[in-house]
Amino acid sequence: MKKIKRILAVTGIRSEYDILYPVIKRFNDSEEYELKVVVSGAHLSDWHGSTVDRVEHDGFVIADRIDTLFTTNRSTQRSKAVAQLISGLTQTVEREKPDMLLVVGDREESIATTIVGNYMDVVVAHIGGGDPVWGNADDPIRMAASKLAHIHFTTAQPYAKNLVSIGEDDWRISFCGTPGLDNIANEPILDISEVSSFVGSELADYIVVLKHPLSSEHESAYEQMKATLKAIDRVCKDRDMKAICITPNSDPGSYEIIQAYNEFESDRILLQQTLPRSIFINLLRNAKALVGNSSMGILEAPMYRLPVVNVGHRQRGRLNAGNVKFVSYVEDEIVAAIEEAVFDSGYRDYVANIDNPYGSGNAAEIIEEFIQAIDLSDSKWLVKEKLV
Incomplete structure (x- = not known):
């Protein structure tokens, strides 16, 4: 036996x-x-x-x-x-x-x-x-x-x-x-109305924000998050969009990121602590772009055919399928990158046809x-x- x-x-x-x-x-x-x-x-x-x-x-x-x-x-x-x-x-x-x-x-x-x-x-x-x-x-x-x-x-x-x-x-x-790609491949498709109901807001055009502290820069986490939120809010107001933001990991600097979220007043930015797998995957399936610095933008976003704006240094040096644009903490630079990710049809067509080096x-x-x-x-x- x-x-x-x-x-x-x-x-x-x-x-x-x-x-x-x-x-x-x-x-x-x-x-x-x-x-x-x-x-x-x-x-x-x-x-x-x-x-x-x-x-x-x-x-x-x-x-x-x-x-x-x-x-x-x-x-x-x-x-x-x-x-x-x-x-x-x-x-x-x-x-x-x-x-x-x-x-x-x-x-x-x-x-x-x-x-x-x-x-x-x-x-x-x-x-x-x-x-x-x-x-x-x-x-x-x-x-x-x-x-x-x-x-x-x-x-x-x-x-x-x-x-x-x-x-x-x-x-x-x-x-x-x-x-992580197995989860995407195996998760049933939900209607966007179910996702909207869970997050408590009607979703149409929106981006997802996943931002974590970087260990070598954790003392700047608060100011970095504030700069990122200003740019996101500006795009969302100008383009009638929403941003669904997920709280960060537990590393030093995470408290400052959450503090920046809590202090930032905008009806365009919706903060979520953690989401069930089915809701999270279907949230990404319908998003226009991912903004922040999560490894998900590198590893999994190519399977969603999702453009990514990676703000700051985190994730630099990793293999990039071509869907990720790296920007610094400059408001105009972040705004321009989000605009391209969401509204540039040529770039979006390119991302829709990339191969994912991280598996199938x-x-x-x-x-x-x-x-x-x-x-x-x-x-x-x-x-x-x-x-x-």
Whole structure:
């Protein structure tokens, strides 16, 4: 009888959980795996919408809840969170005895999980390695996690090559694309009236705003958000549009971004804390553009055929499908970029025909097939002999 593989997935925030979701759902739906989830960070925060409820609603067994989000906006927050998560996850792994740890991206969860896996001789599969991001602490953290992980699922082919270039064995690496595209491909289409009802405003012509702090510039987060909002409000008033704004992640600087939202008075700007997956995806399906600096603009917006205005330095250096325009925090520059994204028919036609280098919506299948075909108890996965 074939041995059931015990998988422990780790998640700390709504954005990476949405990337992780189609993968762990596939494992959870199969009789060949026992899947449990460790939730931490912003998932357990009322201030960030208690998105642990979403994990439970999706039907996953929660192995542990590890509080790692400190109520501070200081730069000490994230390094302390890593320490807390390493300590808590060590106890969880000792108790649960998984065959594999699964984690996404470049946040506290990725570095803590890969450290725990190495010290406790548990294979770690990492989604999103080899992907560079300019000016953010997450960039070196992602690369460190890439070196510590034992199995790599990359979101783009060049990122697989990046891993080989830093000494990772090619047999450990599989290009799967971003699992976030699986969500878009699988989510039923809703009428815009249902989305309007949920956000509490009739939607016709609108943009979506997703803006996060940049670690190297978090002290400027408030002023940067104010400048961005002024430009967005100007376009919306001139063009009779609305802006649906989603609250930021939990990084230092997020408080200042929310403060800027709360202080900005405009009937054109509607702030939402967190949205169900079905509403969020259909909100993007009907949007005219995405504005801000979310990785979603890089990874997922090409599948929506959605123009993106990326304000500031966050996301610079990443592979761009051609739908993203980078601008600085200059009001006229932001306005011009939004105008082009929404009203330039030539540019919109171009974006409607781009290819997405981040996959085609079958990442979960590729990941599951890779894991299914290997023996996680084989010590070769834990031993790295190749050096650069």
